[in-house]
Amino acid sequence: MESSADRVVAALHTVDEKVNAMRDQRLNDPDSFGDKIFKSVVPTLAGLVLGKAFEMVWKKSVGRKAVRADGTKNEAAEAALGIVFAVVSAGFGALVSQLSGRGSKAIVDRRHARQAQGK
The missing domain is CATH 1.20.5 (Single alpha-helices involved in coiled-coils or other helix-helix interfaces)
Known part of the structure; x- marks a missing residue:
């Protein structure tokens, strides 16, 4: 027992x-602490910068289509374009995050490989 x-x-x-x-x-x-920070910061900053660039391009091109020739806003077109922007922006953000995450991981992995060869 x-x-x-x-x-x-x-x-x-x-x-x-x-x-x-x-x-x-x-x-x-x-992965060192610096590697982990690098892997998380790079996708965040890339998403921020490219997201703002996308927003500026959208407002200068497609976003102006909601304004009538007399300068008033077309609410229906503005609402539809707002929904389209949200969908396209989310897809663009997901793509940027995936690609920059893969890129930062590849950079860290290459550094690890070089360190292993040097040992």
Whole structure:
């Protein structure tokens, strides 16, 4: 028959094994803190810059179509163009995020490969 002290010791051993596994995972992770920051900041900044550029281009080209020749706004056209802008902008943002995320990961992976060759 197992005593409560034996169960507590077994539970502590289980926790100890999990902590050791997490420590090993962290120590064996090739990405440094800088790599992790780089991988998250690059897609964010790329999305911000290219999103603002897309918005400016949209307003200068398609966005002006909601204004009538007399200078008043066509509310129906403005609402429709607003919906189209939201859909196209979301798709563009997702594409930019995916591509810049892949690019930043590729840059970090190349750096790791060069470091491994140098060792």
